Amino acid sequence: MSTTTATTAAAAPPAKKRAKMTDRSRAENRLGQRLVAPAVIVMLLVTAYPMFQALYLSLFRYRLTSPDDKTFIGLSNYGTVLTDSLFWQDTLNTVIIMVVTVGVELVIGFAFAMVMHRIVFARGTVRTAILIPYGIITVVSAYAWQFAFSLNNGWVNSWFSWLPWIAPETNWFGSHWPAMFAIIVSEIWKTTPFMSLLLLAGLSQVSEDMVEAAQVDGATWWQRLWKVIIPNMRAAIMVAVLFRALDAFRIFDNIYVMTRGAQDTESSSFLTYRQVIQQFQLGLGSALSVLLFLAVLLLAWLIVKLFRVDLAQARGEG
Template sequence: MSTTTTEAPEERPQKNRMSDRAKAEQRLGWKLAMPAFIVMVAVTGYPILQAIWNSFFSYRLTDPDNREFTGLSNYIVSLTDPVFWTSMKMTVLVTVFTVAVELVFGFIIALVMHRIVIPRRTLRTLVLIPYSIITVVSAFTWFFAFSVDTGFVNRWLEWLPFIEQDYNWFGGFWSSFFVISLSEIWKTTPFMSLLLLAGLAQVDGSMEEAAKVDGASWWQVLVKVILPNMKAAVMVALLFRTLDAFRIFDNIFIMTGGANDTTSLSVLIYRQTIDRTEIGLGSALSVILFLCVLGIAALFVKGFKVDLAQGRN
């Protein structure tokens, strides 16, 4: 007579199960952030809802009595306008180019500030100087530096074959794009480097030493040890800078005013709302910009898949 034994099924560990400590830290985080969150919602909630409401109306500020509900027509007009897509192209180009360059240079500066020992505080203070300057002041400075009449850049670079004393940097798209991007990179790279420096400070030095003992090269240590352990800092730095660059306004408004197809979404919104007093159309563009920003934030959080409670279980 044969007997069959029934084996108890193995219990598989549940994935993504939070420990009690992680849950406690999450509750504490919500409690600490809730007052600021309530204030933020109270301050920004009404303008956002008002903009959404105005976007459904044909409404000019110079003729407030002649207000007509038009539904989604403002969104249709915006999305079918070639000017909108030209502005979107400029916005995306500036965002991708400046953030990519800032990430590289910001990481290099962060590495230098992290490794250097003697003048560490002085170096960090000097690096922050460009970021401490008001954006409008910075934009005017770069504009006057590259201007044909008041600039000195042409005199410094006249030894180059394609640069002359009367070269107009703001006379074409790509030259204007270069100056606008350069001013943005100079101004905000220190912010990127500070966020990355905070991530470097969280990397365990013993892990780097162990990798070097095992024969890993500097590049392997960087790719296999340093970058994976500062993934959260990289995500925060890229997210903050991408959202900020996507809303670029000051540099473009001061340097070109949107000429040569350099209009960004924010400049386009200003033109519709302030210059043409088209409150309904400007509100629709503002809502589109807001949705784009939300989409970018969701993509970054989803794409990086950072677990902020990792290592605390």
């Protein structure tokens, strides 16, 4: 019996030990903490009070029109929000906008990043031209796209009337999905340059020697892309997707300018705006703000877990 146990123990593979942090990693962590500390302190001083104030107000029935009628109701505001179908419809709209825009921007932004990385002639001009939409104020670009999709004066219907689903009399803001499409297009046009800029930074970190070695070994362009370039850009892709997803989840400007939430195009941020600014419901609005904050935290956690990026390996220590 003891011989069998000893044989089994000897045959079992050794447990994988957790990699120890190198001296370089410790030094970089300490330096990073010192560099980030002032900004973190300032952000906490600026944001801590509004966050706790929102959490506090979410426990009350409180309207600005009746400042003396402030009643503690515990978690009732959260129950009201979570059982309201409008909240879930707006959350679904937000998720759809976020998933579609980030997915399309990732593909187009990567293509732009490849062009900016490889082009030799007029590189500065090309990079500047690609980044122009991101430099335009969101409200201005939203008004421009609202005009482009307008029924009477817009150029979208006239330019693309050759497509079977577009006619000169197409009313983009007359129903839900066309209005959502117009909002998504405006968001993609505005923020794709930001995605391409982040991906360009990651693309510049990919070793040219590895790409050339794969080419010498007979790998096609697609094989080099999927097997060499993209795996070595996982950290940059994660950062780009994380930043854009969190930003898209809080979309407000485009919806406010283009539809005012009509045709069931409200987002979670727009619903919060209506409760606080238009209806003066500080209690419900604060509960919505807290839920939106928790949703953003959950989204960030899911994206980080999905990519599973080893930052030590990304620095070349793995």
